[in-house]
Amino acid sequence: AKNEHRFDGRVAIVTGAGRGLGRAHALLLAQRGAKVVVNDLGGSKEGEGVDASPATDAVNEILAAGGVAVADTNNVGSEAGCHALVETAVREFGRIDIVVNNAGISRWAAFPEADAENLERTLDVHLRGTWHTTRAAWPHMEKQGYGRIITTTSTGMLGLPENLAYATAKGALIGFTRSLAVSAAPKGILVNCIAPNAVTRPSESAKKPNIVTDSKMDPELLKAMQTDLVSPLVGYLAHESCTVNGEILVAGAKRFGRWFLGFTQGWLDDTDSMPTIEEVAGHWNEINDLEGFYVPRNLNEWSANFMGHLA
Numbered sequence: 001a002k003n004e005h006r007f008d009g010r011v012a013i014v015t016g017a018g019r020g021l022g023r024a025h026a027l028l029l030a031q032r033g034a035k036v037v038v039n040d041l042g043g044s045k046e047g048e049g050v051d052a053s054p055a056t057d058a059v060n061e062i063l064a065a066g067g068v069a070v071a072d073t074n075n076v077g078s079e080a081g082c083h084a085l086v087e088t089a090v091r092e093f094g095r096i097d098i099v100v101n102n103a104g105i106s107r108w109a110a111f112p113e114a115d116a117e118n119l120e121r122t123l124d125v126h127l128r129g130t131w132h133t134t135r136a137a138w139p140h141m142e143k144q145g146y147g148r149i150i151t152t153t154s155t156g157m158l159g160l161p162e163n164l165a166y167a168t169a170k171g172a173l174i175g176f177t178r179s180l181a182v183s184a185a186p187k188g189i190l191v192n193c194i195a196p197n198a199v200t201r202p203s204e205s206a207k208k209p210n211i212v213t214d215s216k217m218d219p220e221l222l223k224a225m226q227t228d229l230v231s232p233l234v235g236y237l238a239h240e241s242c243t244v245n246g247e248i249l250v251a252g253a254k255r256f257g258r259w260f261l262g263f264t265q266g267w268l269d270d271t272d273s274m275p276t277i278e279e280v281a282g283h284w285n286e287i288n289d290l291e292g293f294y295v296p297r298n299l300n301e302w303s304a305n306f307m308g309h310l311a
């Protein structure tokens, strides 16, 4: 049935849900019956300042549509803020089932301008915000034997030298997601990562023309890249029926796909002598040959393949 995925009785936190993608995720979850904590500090896209109105507006929109939500303006860029956010959920709604780690900032800078402050401020929101919010929710999920955690990476990780700290933080979230997923599964908790694509505020600050910035000028493409075209993926990963764990999924412009970490079979030196630089160079094609590549689900699966010849 069309609307069978419901979240009645479930409580969700969506960080950075006052605007952009987070708002769309929060609206969808609330529309399907979840009680939602709409977290948003309300700062600029670079993360300056505070404004309660984005979170309040999103909550009002949910309430007007007959949903249940509360606004929370804690800063997920601080550990205390993350703990206070989870406390809001528990205080207001008595539990926490879903955490959508979505809040993000964007401070365009390349080397050498991208300095320690740029890195720290970016890591604070994207990486530490996800870490601390998830960690604060963890004991509640563990106790109830149920949880759905979603992290937000970016295909920008594939090459954003002008926003290096952002790409770095997004890369770290993949390691966080994959590793936490391993210990989560036995507890009934699933952890997955999304790489969304939509036209939002940060699209305007992009320094380089790309499909997202160009779309600002084309209303049709803008419509084709609406935020709510990503949210169904979040809804699926947040649902009770979902069994996906430790995966990275891409969504945007109505396309949904999987982003995976694969390994080549590689070159195995089966001689008795030490491998040399020259042999590595000489076997480069073999090392990179995609034929027979594999996508391990976890570290054990990788080592069973890569170190399989030692068995």
Ligand code: NAI
Binding pocket: 015, 016, 017, 018, 019, 020, 021, 022, 039, 040, 041, 042, 043, 044, 045, 047, 054, 074, 075, 076, 077, 078, 101, 102, 103, 104, 105, 125, 129, 152, 153, 154, 155, 156, 195, 196, 197, 198, 199, 200, 201, 202, 203, 212
């Ligand atoms: P946005 O700027 O429209 O929304 C982000 C929201 O997070 C804002 O309302 C902001 O106030 C809030 N926020 C920022 N720092 C916060 C903090 N410390 N505490 C609480 N709230 C905070 O941006 P958008 O595009 O909706 O981004 C959402 C997520 O999706 C981010 O993690 C972003 O990196 C990611 N993403 C977005 C892409 C896109 O195409 N729009 C592409 C790839 C990733």
